[in-house]
Amino acid sequence: MTRSAFSLLVCAALLAACSTLPSPLGDPRAMKFDPVTFTIPEVERIVLENGIIVYLLPDPELPLVTVSAMIRTGAIFEPPDKVGLAALTGAVMRTGGTARMTGDQIDEELEYLAAVVTIGIGRESGTASLDILKKDLSRGLAIFADMLRTPAFEPARVELAKHQALDAIRRRPDSPAGIASREFRKLMYGADHPLGRESTVESVSRITGEDLVAFHRRYFTPSGLILGVAGDFAKPAMLDLLRKTFGDWKPQPVTLPALPPVTGSPSPETSRSVNILNRDLTQTYLRVGHLSVKEDDPDFFALALLDDILGGNSFTSRLFRDVRSSQGLAYSVGSRLVPGNLGPGVFLIYAQTKGSTTYQALASMLDHMERLRQEPVTDDELQFAKDAFLNSFVFSFADAGLIVNRLMALEYYGLPRNFLQRFRDNVVKLTKEDLLRVARKHLHPDRVTILAVGKDDDIEKPLSTFGQVRHLTLKPGG
Amino acid sequence: MPRRVPAPLLSLLLLASLASAANLEERVVEHRLANGLTLLMMERHQAPIVAVNLTYKVGGVYEHNGITGVAHLYEHMAFKGTRTIGVTDAEKEKPLLEELDRLAEAIMAEMDKGPAADQTRMAALRKRFTEVEAQAQRFVVPSELATLYQRNGGVGLNATTGKDLTRYYLSFPSNRLPLWAALESDRMANSVLREFYKEKNVVLEERRQSTDNSPTGSLHEAFAAAAFMAHPYGLPVIGWPSDLQALSRAQTDAFFHAYYGPGNAVLSIVGDINPKKVLALVEQTFGRIPAGPPVPPVLTTEPPYAGERRVEVEFSAEPQLLIGYHKPSASHPDEDVFDVLEALLSEGRTARLYKRLVQEKQVAASIEAFSDYPGAQYPNLFVISGTPRAPHTAAEVEEAVYEELDRLKREPVSPRELEKILNQVDATLVRALRSDSGMASHLAYFQAINGDWRETFKRRDRTAKVTPDDIRRVAANYFTRSNRVVATLVKPRKREEEAKP
Numbered sequence: 002m003t004r005s006a007f008s009l010l011v012c013a014a015l016l017a018a019c020s021t022l023p024s025p026l027g028d029p030r031a032m033k034f035d036p037v038t039f040t041i042p043e044v045e046r047i048v049l050e051n052g053i054i055v056y057l058l059p060d061p062e063l064p065l066v067t068v069s070a071m072i073r074t075g076a077i078f079e080p081p082d083k084v085g086l087a088a089l090t091g092a093v094m095r096t097g098g099t100a101r102m103t104g105d106q107i108d109e110e111l112e113y114l115a116a117v118v119t120i121g122i123g124r125e126s127g128t129a130s131l132d133i134l135k136k137d138l139s140r141g142l143a144i145f146a147d148m149l150r151t152p153a154f155e156p157a158r159v160e161l162a163k164h165q166a167l168d169a170i171r172r173r174p175d176s177p178a179g180i181a182s183r184e185f186r187k188l189m190y191g192a193d194h195p196l197g198r199e200s201t202v203e204s205v206s207r208i209t210g211e212d213l214v215a216f217h218r219r220y221f222t223p224s225g226l227i228l229g230v231a232g233d234f235a236k237p238a239m240l241d242l243l244r245k246t247f248g249d250w251k252p253q254p255v256t257l258p259a260l261p262p263v264t265g266s267p268s269p270e271t272s273r274s275v276n277i278l279n280r281d282l283t284q285t286y287l288r289v290g291h292l293s294v295k296e297d298d299p300d301f302f303a304l305a306l307l308d309d310i311l312g313g314n315s316f317t318s319r320l321f322r323d324v325r326s327s328q329g330l331a332y333s334v335g336s337r338l339v340p341g342n343l344g345p346g347v348f349l350i351y352a353q354t355k356g357s358t359t360y361q362a363l364a365s366m367l368d369h370m371e372r373l374r375q376e377p378v379t380d381d382e383l384q385f386a387k388d389a390f391l392n393s394f395v396f397s398f399a400d401a402g403l404i405v406n407r408l409m410a411l412e413y414y415g416l417p418r419n420f421l422q423r424f425r426d427n428v429v430k431l432t433k434e435d436l437l438r439v440a441r442k443h444l445h446p447d448r449v450t451i452l453a454v455g456k457d458d459d460i461e462k463p464l465s466t467f468g469q470v471r472h473l474t475l476k477p478g479g
Numbered sequence: 480m481p482r483r484v485p486a487p488l489l490s491l492l493l494l495a496s497l498a499s500a501a502n503l504e505e506r507v508v509e510h511r512l513a514n515g516l517t518l519l520m521m522e523r524h525q526a527p528i529v530a531v532n533l534t535y536k537v538g539g540v541y542e543h544n545g546i547t548g549v550a551h552l553y554e555h556m557a558f559k560g561t562r563t564i565g566v567t568d569a570e571k572e573k574p575l576l577e578e579l580d581r582l583a584e585a586i587m588a589e590m591d592k593g594p595a596a597d598q599t600r601m602a603a604l605r606k607r608f609t610e611v612e613a614q615a616q617r618f619v620v621p622s623e624l625a626t627l628y629q630r631n632g633g634v635g636l637n638a639t640t641g642k643d644l645t646r647y648y649l650s651f652p653s654n655r656l657p658l659w660a661a662l663e664s665d666r667m668a669n670s671v672l673r674e675f676y677k678e679k680n681v682v683l684e685e686r687r688q689s690t691d692n693s694p695t696g697s698l699h700e701a702f703a704a705a706a707f708m709a710h711p712y713g714l715p716v717i718g719w720p721s722d723l724q725a726l727s728r729a730q731t732d733a734f735f736h737a738y739y740g741p742g743n744a745v746l747s748i749v750g751d752i753n754p755k756k757v758l759a760l761v762e763q764t765f766g767r768i769p770a771g772p773p774v775p776p777v778l779t780t781e782p783p784y785a786g787e788r789r790v791e792v793e794f795s796a797e798p799q800l801l802i803g804y805h806k807p808s809a810s811h812p813d814e815d816v817f818d819v820l821e822a823l824l825s826e827g828r829t830a831r832l833y834k835r836l837v838q839e840k841q842v843a844a845s846i847e848a849f850s851d852y853p854g855a856q857y858p859n860l861f862v863i864s865g866t867p868r869a870p871h872t873a874a875e876v877e878e879a880v881y882e883e884l885d886r887l888k889r890e891p892v893s894p895r896e897l898e899k900i901l902n903q904v905d906a907t908l909v910r911a912l913r914s915d916s917g918m919a920s921h922l923a924y925f926q927a928i929n930g931d932w933r934e935t936f937k938r939r940d941r942t943a944k945v946t947p948d949d950i951r952r953v954a955a956n957y958f959t960r961s962n963r964v965v966a967t968l969v970k971p972r973k974r975e976e977e978a979k980p
Binding site for chain 2: 025026027028029030032034035037038039060062063064065096108109112113114115132134161164165168169171172174175176177281282283284314315316317321322325326327328329330331332333353354355385388389391392393394395396398399400
């Protein structure tokens, strides 16, 4: 008792002392700083004789080397009746051994060396990486190259990967956010389109070990491979090593299946659609948006800045300040410009809010989207968005691995090597009028697709005021 | 090729450079201010940026039933500003905030009457509350702290609240250090809790998201509550919903004043800095803050008990399993053995649980082990978490886990397994240096939990000394039925029956 009374007294004294503290450095709002200057390191690009593209950026600070790979493949190229094949191929390339070693031997050796190897095939690309202590590089690189070139696809590991994939499908409904993301993607690109579809128990069950072997053989070839190396190495020695491990890999031609056109919203005649997926939840997961530009669109930069202002910037965006801080409706709220690479991108706004405030949150979010079309952003908002972007630009060049990986991705997607620098130059020039014009052209709150995953009873009626309600059902593994 | 270094010599050189890179100790500058603030600095000039991690030795463990969630709620409030930041006129704002507190109290009192509550009075109070809240809002400069940081290139601004620690962090261009020092020292000294009642609703939404609608979140909450009868490690950091509803601004403010003094904080700064200049800057700003009162200790200790505890959570989701064994705090000599056990059982694809349960028996879809759950400062749990792979059951996974744990009691671990773990610890130390923010977090963590940032290196050396006998002894002592708690996630039985067509 006496103890806590004493503490209270001390607190009171402390409070008084603290509140009279002047700020010895002056008003933080008035502080001025020199622009952030830095030099972007030169990255060397070499094409090996067999067509492999190599980026090299030495950085001797730590005795580590990271070798990254991007390979021209992806789930978009898998046959529609075997969705999941690409992901399985990537998984078993990592686990299923090589021509020289079993999967177990590889795991034992890599983990003993504290090396980290990843291989995965996503929707639009394949990626792999080796992160290893410099002293073990040649050994690690040899194993890594074998995994890319001569994976053995041991039957037991194929079976294990299939079991794991099926279990992951079974567990999909356990995450409401996951449901919302997948359903929204299907609404955007179409449930059967390569950019929208998802694996199912049936599609995965159909996949055989031979399918994996064939998928690998078809896409893993030097002409589809980009390598990037960052870390503690000398360029000539690294090139020698890469030639030794990858140089005798014979190139073969690859024909990439054509991506079917996306026929999603918004077209001028569509109106808003409201899609409700009934789940027994205490929150509604809202995803609202439409298809948008590809990353190479001249308006992409302005749209990215609009996204920052609307809901991209944490704490300071309009959606965060209003829907979260001022109205207290959501912990998670914001907007996102998903850049389109091979297909169109998506502009979306999202929130999670309790059932009874679903209408209020959604109405506010759509109002904010509409306001960007109705009136220019303020001078201060524009200046802030530019300053935040420009002053944090240095973080895009903070480490060698980051720089190399970005160059690889830019090359993979056919974007110019100086894309970020161009981004920067464009942002500097943007005016309020530019943003208004781009908002009017690319933001369509009147034609958005609304997805609400939540309790029917709570949300059906209020949401019907936004448009025609359609009920979705969650397919097994959906 | 003119100069070829002979291979053996080359590898020796490489080993030497690995050791020196891992030998970070010389690069850390430590300083303690007169008011008790601990400052850790490390120079790293890869880019003109700096990462800052300000760790307060406070978290959910300093709460009790009735005020659960207050540490985390305060963490949210810490972004709302001070007497000069986030507000246009703090003097005019103050009486409005105080009126809001009185109204909130009156509303709570009326609600407590239950069915006898005076609805007319309640409606009038609520109306007045909304009006005053709108008046107060007129003085708010929303997110001004974050605006100033982001305008100056700040990235990754955020904070986390755990059981033991609350951590505030961001990175920014290094020439903006004065801005950071002014803002952050102001936040340590002069925090004002505004938009309080709105933020409670935000936290309630966070709870719905992270716990109520999450099978994993729900299971962990019940698991910790079952494991700790008395100790506050059993309370949820996010707070019980009723406590969150009832928490007052005065309680939250008192919590701030009790635990946010400079003596209870560790400030870690890594990046493109000149330590001498940073020290002067920190002295000039944080140094002016008076030392806080001594922090009230956590009084409750978990009483010893014997007997397995089991808890079940019904949730419409696939099954999950948690197994925990009570163990001592991070300062106990057995801690290093538990670290080795964690790696041995679940680090990588060659780890024992993954190998046996996922690859060979295929009863589990995933399995992992983690030590120091849910915190490290006080006696805690060694936990194994798994998901059965259908059609296998949680019971089969549980059985298979026990078989592996029993094997640890019988068979000595091979020297190669121990070497592998040590290699991984060494590599992790080198990789930690890759990011300023990772290193800043690492140093502040060990300083706050163990009272010494060097613990990270001492631990490495102690790990090297762990023997197969140590592992057998610890497994036999702790991995017993009477020392464990088990939580399983199961489908709701009744509702599932009803749902069938």
